[in-house]
Amino acid sequence: MAQTIAITVNGRAMTVEQGTTVAAAILTHGAPSFRESPSGEVRAPLCGMGICFECRVTIDGVAHRRSCMTIARAGMSVVTATPE
Amino acid sequence: MTERFDVIVVGGGPAGIAAATAAAQRSERVALVDEGAAPGGQIWREGIHAKPIRAAKIRKARLAASSVQHMWSTSVVDAKRDRDGFILLAEGEREPIVLRARSVVIATGARERFLPFPGWTLPNVVGVGGVQALLKAGMSVRGKRVVIAGSGPLLLPVAASLSKAGARLGIVAEQAPFASLARYAASLWRSPGLLAQAAQLRASFLGTRYATGTWATGAEGDARVERVTVTDGARSRSYDCDLLCVAFGLTPNIELARLLGCEIQRGSVAVDDAQQTSVPDVFCAGEPTGIGGVDLALVEGEIAGASSVGGKATAEQQGRRSRLRSYAARLDASFALRAELRSLATSETLVCRCEDVRLGALQPTWTSRQAKLYTRAGMGACQGRICGAALEFVFGWSSDSVRPPILPARVSSLIATAPPSSGEHSPSGVS
Numbered sequence: 104m105a106q107t108i109a110i111t112v113n114g115r116a117m118t119v120e121q122g123t124t125v126a127a128a129i130l131t132h133g134a135p136s137f138r139e140s141p142s143g144e145v146r147a148p149l150c151g152m153g154i155c156f157e158c159r160v161t162i163d164g165v166a167h168r169r170s171c172m173t174i175a176r177a178g179m180s181v182v183t184a185t186p187e
Numbered sequence: 188m189t190e191r192f193d194v195i196v197v198g199g200g201p202a203g204i205a206a207a208t209a210a211a212q213r214s215e216r217v218a219l220v221d222e223g224a225a226p227g228g229q230i231w232r233e234g235i236h237a238k239p240i241r242a243a244k245i246r247k248a249r250l251a252a253s254s255v256q257h258m259w260s261t262s263v264v265d266a267k268r269d270r271d272g273f274i275l276l277a278e279g280e281r282e283p284i285v286l287r288a289r290s291v292v293i294a295t296g297a298r299e300r301f302l303p304f305p306g307w308t309l310p311n312v313v314g315v316g317g318v319q320a321l322l323k324a325g326m327s328v329r330g331k332r333v334v335i336a337g338s339g340p341l342l343l344p345v346a347a348s349l350s351k352a353g354a355r356l357g358i359v360a361e362q363a364p365f366a367s368l369a370r371y372a373a374s375l376w377r378s379p380g381l382l383a384q385a386a387q388l389r390a391s392f393l394g395t396r397y398a399t400g401t402w403a404t405g406a407e408g409d410a411r412v413e414r415v416t417v418t419d420g421a422r423s424r425s426y427d428c429d430l431l432c433v434a435f436g437l438t439p440n441i442e443l444a445r446l447l448g449c450e451i452q453r454g455s456v457a458v459d460d461a462q463q464t465s466v467p468d469v470f471c472a473g474e475p476t477g478i479g480g481v482d483l484a485l486v487e488g489e490i491a492g493a494s495s496v497g498g499k500a501t502a503e504q505q506g507r508r509s510r511l512r513s514y515a516a517r518l519d520a521s522f523a524l525r526a527e528l529r530s531l532a533t534s535e536t537l538v539c540r541c542e543d544v545r546l547g548a549l550q551p552t553w554t555s556r557q558a559k560l561y562t563r564a565g566m567g568a569c570q571g572r573i574c575g576a577a578l579e580f581v582f583g584w585s586s587d588s589v590r591p592p593i594l595p596a597r598v599s600s601l602i603a604t605a606p607p608s609s610g611e612h613s614p615s616g617v618s
Contacts, residue, residue: 105235122235123325131327135310135411142543145410147310149540149573151317151324152229153222154298156541156568156595167568167595171324172260174224 110179125170125181126151126158137170139184160184192216192256194495195275195288197263197443200228201243201481202473203294204250205488206495210292211253213496218286219250219257220277226250226257228296229316230481234323237348246485258284264600265591266291266446272468273447276604278596283603290468290495293444293456294488297474299434300576302524303538303546304531306406306415307433314434319345322352329353331429334415336360336403338522339436343388343397349432350392357426359392360401360417362435363522368399371521378514404531406431420527436522438576439475442593461500462491470495479515486511529581538581539574541567546581555584568595 106121112133119128126148129137135147138159148158148171158170161182170181193214196207199221207219219226227233231243239247250257258277261284265276272289299314306312313321315337322328333354335346338361346359361368375382389397401419406412416425441449444456450465451457455477462470472491473484486508490500500508532538534547544564550557555571555578558564564578565571570593571586578584592601 120235120325124321127321127325130311130321131325140308140540140543144308144543145310146308146540147411148313148321149301149317150299150314151320152298152314154569154572159568171321172222172224 108175108177110175110177110181112181113183119175123175125160125162125168125173125175125179127171128175129160129170129181129183136185137183145185189285189287190218190256192218192286192288194218194290194292194492195220195273195286196292196294196492197221197275198228198294198296198473199223199226199257199259200294200296200473200484201231201246202296202484202488202491203228203292204231204246205485206292206294206470206472206492207255207257208246208249208253209489209492209498210496211255211492213493213498215254217253217255217496218288219255220261220263220275220286221257221259222262224260226259229320232320232323235325237323262594262596263443264594264596265604266443268447268466274604276592276596276600278594278600283597283600285603290470291447292488292491292495293447293449293464293469293471293475294473294484294491295440295443295475297437297439297478298572300436300438300580301433301573302435302528302531302577302580303536303574304403304405304433305533305536306408306412308537308540309406309408310411311408311429312406312412312431312433315339315341315345315432316434316437318430318432319348322348327352328430330355332357332427333430333432334358334360334403334417334426334428335432336362336401336415336417337432337434337436338362338524339434340518340522341434341437343385345432346395346397347388347391350395354430356392356395357428358401358417359395359397360403361397361399362402362525362528363399364525365399367521367523371517374517374521402525402528402531403431403433435524435528437474437478439478440572441475442570442572442589444469444471444475445589446591446593460505461494462487463494468495477512477515478518479511480518483508483511483515524580532581538577539564539567541569541573544574549578549582551582553582553584555586558584570594
């Protein structure tokens with residue numbers, strides 16, 4: 104049985120397998136909304152590897168963190184720009 | 188924190204791992220730095236579920252057993268030469284790290300080429316290597332309807348991975364015409380192993396159509412992608428989908444090489460037989476010297492690593508590199524991008540996603556610098572990494588020179604190299 108950990112995204116609890124990135128967690132368990140573009144479009148990851156910066160969310164109070172490059176850790180608090 | 192090394196290898200994918208391990212055979216002061224949380228880069232990224240590739244496992248073990256000091260989750264944001272060698276400014280998860288070395292090996296890999304088309308900014312439109320990375324990072328696609336449309340040999344293994352992960356593949360569309368692919372397959376007669384591998388991959392998603400000479404013209408949806416239209420030039424067809432994977436081959440990550448002043452030829456870093464760039468003591472290996480795949484990256488890494496500490500390539504390495512380079516050249520020609528892809532975007536389609544610049548706001552007669560000044564296209568967080576390749580393909584604009592920081596960086600990191608003491612250079616580009 105794979106080890107799981109719990110994080111919160113926009114106040115909602117999410118349980119994911121250890122080693123999952125924050126981006127993968129949101130794409131699996133939540134709505135694909137991460138960032139708001141300058142003209143107000145909702146965006147989600149494009150490149151999956153830290154190049155496009157579309158996956159930016161606020162993690163533990165720090166903004167503009169690339170969620171595709173951040174492994175989810177127990178108790179992490181994630182806030183996206185466009186909460187569902 | 189400042190640390191001194193003989194060699195710093197930037198990039199922990201196959202080339203970087205090979206280079207660092209090779210350099211460590213002659214030096215105990217070798218560092219390996221990578222943005223990712225673990226070694227492997229993209230192609231050797233260890234999946235949450237997937238079994239690791241044997242070659243990757245062996246090489247990573249060799250790295251772990253060596254004296255290489257590795258730093259993961261560490262991004263190099265600036266680099267310059269001083270009288271003792273090189274200073275690299277990097278960012279860890281919380282703090283800046285200043286690294287000094289006599290030589291540098293650039294093994295920064297490649298990224299995917301994205302071309303704009305109507306609807307490409309919708310959530311759940313991702314890359315082809317991108318979806319692979321997300322799968323490995325724990326994203327589930329079980330039961331999801333997926334369409335892959337793009338170009339390159341990556342389409343096959345990614346389709347196979349998605350299928351294995353329980354996705355329902357609608358279609359796999361390769362823009363290259365059948366004739367090009369047939370020629371490419373024929374050229375692989377020298378590598379029957381590769382042909383067998385391709386056949387095996389295709390077999391794992393036999394229920395899905397693999398169409399050549401076919402490309403996506405538009406994606407639609409409300410809050411996320413719901414449908415994609417593909418065409419073969421004569422007929423169009425729409426597929427309902429939950430996830431759309433579209434990317435057109437790979438393009439080298441050469442920002443660090445540009446920053447250090449390395450000569451770039453046709454979008455790749457120029458290197459000599461020792462994998463040295465035009466800048467003394469700066470070496471380069473893997474995709475940045477030309478897209479060529481993992482085996483070429485490994486041998487180039489081995490040679491670059493050895494060269495960086497005064498060693499030389501062996502005859503075996505030279506022979507291996509030579510063979511693999513000619514394979515890479517054939518790849519290029521087979522998957523050339525068709526002209527129709529230049530006119531998929533309408534004037535309303537966004538080209539720069541970071542700053543929301545529409546195609547219609549750009550004048551074809553401009554240079555990329557003018558586009559930055561007049562519209563901010565290329566001035567956003569990705570620093571033109573996504574729109575740059577597209578604008579080059581659509582308008583023929585070549586990339587500008589780079590300025591530090593080559594990745595968005597924290598102010599505290601930039602301050603870290605501010606000079607208090609004499610003899611140090613002041614940070615450039617801080618405005």
